Amino acid sequence: MKLHLLDLGSIEYDEGFPLAGAGVSTLSEPNPAAARRKVAIIGALIEHPKIGPILFDTGAAPNAREVWPPIVFELFAITEYRDEQRLDNVLGAAGFGLDDVKAIVLSHMHLDHAGGLEFFRGKDVPVYVSATELRNAFYAIASKEDIGAYVPHYIDFSFNWQPFDGDHLELFPDFQLHLLAGHTPGLMGLQLDLANSGTFLLTSDQFHLRENYEQGRPLGWLLRDHAAWWRSHRLAKRIAENMDAKLVFGHDREVLAELKKERFYD
Ligand SMILES: [Zn+2]
Numbered sequence: 477m478k479l480h481l482l483d484l485g486s487i488e489y490d491e492g493f494p495l496a497g498a499g500v501s502t503l504s505e506p507n508p509a510a511a512r513r514k515v516a517i518i519g520a521l522i523e524h525p526k527i528g529p530i531l532f533d534t535g536a537a538p539n540a541r542e543v544w545p546p547i548v549f550e551l552f553a554i555t556e557y558r559d560e561q562r563l564d565n566v567l568g569a570a571g572f573g574l575d576d577v578k579a580i581v582l583s584h585m586h587l588d589h590a591g592g593l594e595f596f597r598g599k600d601v602p603v604y605v606s607a608t609e610l611r612n613a614f615y616a617i618a619s620k621e622d623i624g625a626y627v628p629h630y631i632d633f634s635f636n637w638q639p640f641d642g643d644h645l646e647l648f649p650d651f652q653l654h655l656l657a658g659h660t661p662g663l664m665g666l667q668l669d670l671a672n673s674g675t676f677l678l679t680s681d682q683f684h685l686r687e688n689y690e691q692g693r694p695l696g697w698l699l700r701d702h703a704a705w706w707r708s709h710r711l712a713k714r715i716a717e718n719m720d721a722k723l724v725f726g727h728d729r730e731v732l733a734e735l736k737k738e739r740f741y742d
Pocket residue numbers: 586588589681726727
């Protein structure tokens with residue numbers, strides 16, 4: 477099994493989205509400057525010996541500026557999207573075409589993880605996602621209770637949705653999903669046990685940044701369930717420590733750059 481980490485562009489946003497308490501005013505600093513962060517959009521391609529190429533998260537739609545509501549693009553601006561960061565070209569660089577992808581697994585259905593399903597429109601590739609997440613995404617759009625993070629363009633009946641249940645699932649051999657709820661109710665992290673490189677844990681947006689994990693600092697405005705987030709933090713820490721796992725956070729650009737010094741892991 478081989479793991480390729482994918483750089484699918486960069487987003488710039490207020491630090492208050494990924495980090496609780498960022499920019500908070502205090503008595504002695506009543507008007508702190510709002511800090512901004514440039515982060516990566518991250519996916520992964522897993523060459524699985526039994527299944528074939530599996531895509532874990534798809535990034536954003538290539539035409540996000542047109543299909544996202546303008547206010548969403550203002551808040552989560554994609555400020556870097558070079559040709560070599562387009563999903564089709566990223567897969568090409570790893571030696572695969574879009575039609576080679578045998579399965580898509582979504583950590584969750586937010587716009588910067590599932591919007592790249594547009595590359596697969598009209599294809600019948602199975603899209604695996606937690607049933608809880610699938611319900612939440614369609615419900616969020618229908619009820620208008622959490623639109624912004626979920627955008628209607630890809631929350632569409634025509635994709636070949638393959639929901640699964642449970643807190644823990646070995647979806648494919650050595651390809652394990654763990655429920656890491658908090659950012660969304662059905663977010664799944666991916667544990668890959670590689671023969672030579674050891675265990676990787678792709679946490680997706682349970683942790684946008686290294687600080688969320690290492691400093692035990694919850695997400696900011698992107699947190700939906702505080703108690704669940706802490707349960708997920710404990711679980712991720714348990715897996716990471718037991719397996720001596722390398723962690724890939726949902727959007728940490730520096731961690732991605734460091735890990736991408738290797739072309740792939742096997
Ligand atoms: Zn995200």
